[in-house]
Amino acid sequence: xxxxxxxxxxxxxxxxxxxxxxxxxxxxxxxxxxxxxxxxxxxxxxxxxxxxxxxxxxxxxxxxxxxxxxxxxxxxxxxxxxxxxxxxxxxxxxxxxxxxxxxxx
Numbered sequence: 001x002x003x004x005x006x007x008x009x010x011x012x013x014x015x016x017x018x019x020x021x022x023x024x025x026x027x028x029x030x031x032x033x034x035x036x037x038x039x040x041x042x043x044x045x046x047x048x049x050x051x052x053x054x055x056x057x058x059x060x061x062x063x064x065x066x067x068x069x070x071x072x073x074x075x076x077x078x079x080x081x082x083x084x085x086x087x088x089x090x091x092x093x094x095x096x097x098x099x100x101x102x103x104x105x
Contacts (some may be wrong), residue, residue, distance in 0.1 A: 023076070027070050027074065028070070028079050029068050029085055030045075030072060031097075032068065040090075076101070083101060
C-alpha cells in the first residue's frame with residue numbers, strides 16, 4: 001500500500017494583504033461676520049480646537065482680514081463634531097459665527 005504524504009505547506013493558509021487607505025482629511029474653516037467678537041473667536045479656538053492664545057489670535061486675525069481662517073485639519077467625523085460644537089456655542093452666546101468643512105485635495 002502506498003502512503004499519502006502531506007506536506008506542511010499544504011496546511012498553511014495564505015492571506016492577501018489588504019491595502020489600507022488613509023482617511024480623507026478636511027479643513028475646519030471659520031468665516032468672518034460683522035457681529036461675532038474677536039474675543040469669542042479666540043475663546044472658540046482655545047476651547048474647541050485647543051490652540052494656544054498666540055495661535056488663536058493669529059487665526060482670528062486671518063478670519064478678520066481674509067474673511068476666513070483654518071481652525072484645524074481633521075478626519076471628517078472629528079471635523080463635523082468640531083463644526084457642531086462651534087455652532088452650538090455660537091448659538092448659546094447669540095453669535096452668528098459660521099464654521100464649515102472643506103475637503104483637502
